[in-house]
Amino acid sequence: MTHTALKIYNTLSRQTETFKPIHAPFVGMYVCGPTVYSNAHLGNARTFISFDVMFRYLTHLGYKVRYVRNITDAGHLESDADEGEDKVSKKARLEQLEPMEIVQRYTYDFHEVMRLFNTLPPSIEPTATAHIIEQIEMTKKILANGYAYESNGSVYFDVEKFAKEFSYTALSNRNLEELLNNTRELDGQEEKKGRLDFALWIKAKPEHIMRWPSPWGEGFPGWHLECSAMSSKYLGEEFDIHGGGMDLVPTHHTNEIAQNIACHHKSPARVWIHTNMLTVNGQKMSKSLGNSFLPNELFSGNHKLLDKGYSPMTVRFFMLQAHYRSTLDFSNEALQAAEKGFARLMNAMKLIPDLKVSKQSTVNCAELGKNMYEAMNDDFNTPIALAHLFEAVRMINSINDGKESITAADKEELSKLMNEMVFGVLGLAEEKAVNNDKIDGLMQLIFDMRSAAKANKDFKTSDHIRDELKRAGFEIKDGKDGASYTITN
């Protein structure tokens, strides 16, 4: 089916490599999921939509993919300082709620957003709180292997010791000496031996709500441990793909690799995939900068930077128009362009079943398919794939207008290709209100009346009907074979 091999850019090697699963046809893919202490914003959504497309495409290619995406519900520290408050419990105190109530609410919110964006659920969605035992076991093992030390009820990873034997900076490509010598803000770190050391287990303060017993006293797991523990548990000590946002590279993923090597003597993933940031006016969209959009604000248009609302599929299409490793800037104009482009694509999709077939094809479907697969095989290049999809749109419209022709066999191939790419791989979906039978019947009556008016050259009446229907949200198009309508917003 494909003419070229799938190539993926690997952050670890900084190169685009041919993808070879460790145990084909099985593929293990781990993606760092959200921390559920507030609403998921569009930047988060972009990452998960990007990985959704990868998941879909790998599956489409015939791989049996186990896609693991965690939910971080154990609460990480607020800052490097030990006084830092657990994010989940802080919000809980603010809102007078139980931490798990917060977690429950925002997990639900996250799932709802993912559903609206038409992302497929992961194969396994493990939570940090359900894997405390695994995290404690991993901490014990790292301690036993000599890469961690206990200090006043907490356990820290010894980065300097680790770095003497292994590359700590392989993923981030940073200079270790500089990291070590960057002594800015060394406050209140008496418990830690080294500046870069990070917590595997953190002793709970009396007021800390989320806590579990451990060999080192009551506490909670460190920032990076859950992903190491859960990826090992569900995908093995070595698996194919590990992904997440680019901002996770220097700290979270770097430490994750160190933990895995210190525990299992193996680097967890062969290929590391990182998605780029969504920006607003050139600045990274983030919770802490306060410039983030919530999906609902985008859908409703209820945001100071927006002129109007945009549907989830418009936004998904918009995101697919940029490559996942490029930053993508949010603006009204760009979203409006995406809205129209997406509508044109969907319109063409609807025309396919009714295309008239001929004895000969004047269009080249095989070439089209080849181009699309080449684009996707080139590090999931969805913008190029979409460009070819729009060649298909022109092709379909021309056939529909009788300017090009297609054989029954080619039409079958085109239909299969388009459906698989647009709906299956890119995960787009028709989202306009479905024209139901009752409305169809009603509209047929109106069309009949309008046709009668037109036959009598009573264009005043026919135009009035068309204009009023448009105001009511029904757009009328007069075609050769009668009128048709689409429901607009």
Place this chain on the structure above:
RNA sequence: GGUAUCGUGGCCGAGUGGCUAGGCAGAGCUCUGCAAAAGCUCCUACAGCAGUUCGAAUCUGCUCGAUACCUCCA
């Protein structure tokens, strides 16, 4: 300050040594009672300077500008 990445036409955004990206917007045409839709045509750009090369938006160097990471963040 350190380390990276990036700077493409009105907007968004691919590409990356020679060949049209694509979407949206704009102009013209065809079709049409008029619209809409669709098709065709046009608008042909790569921050600046210098260099390598037969040839550079694409490689190298410098300059300017922007962003990210170094601190929780997808």
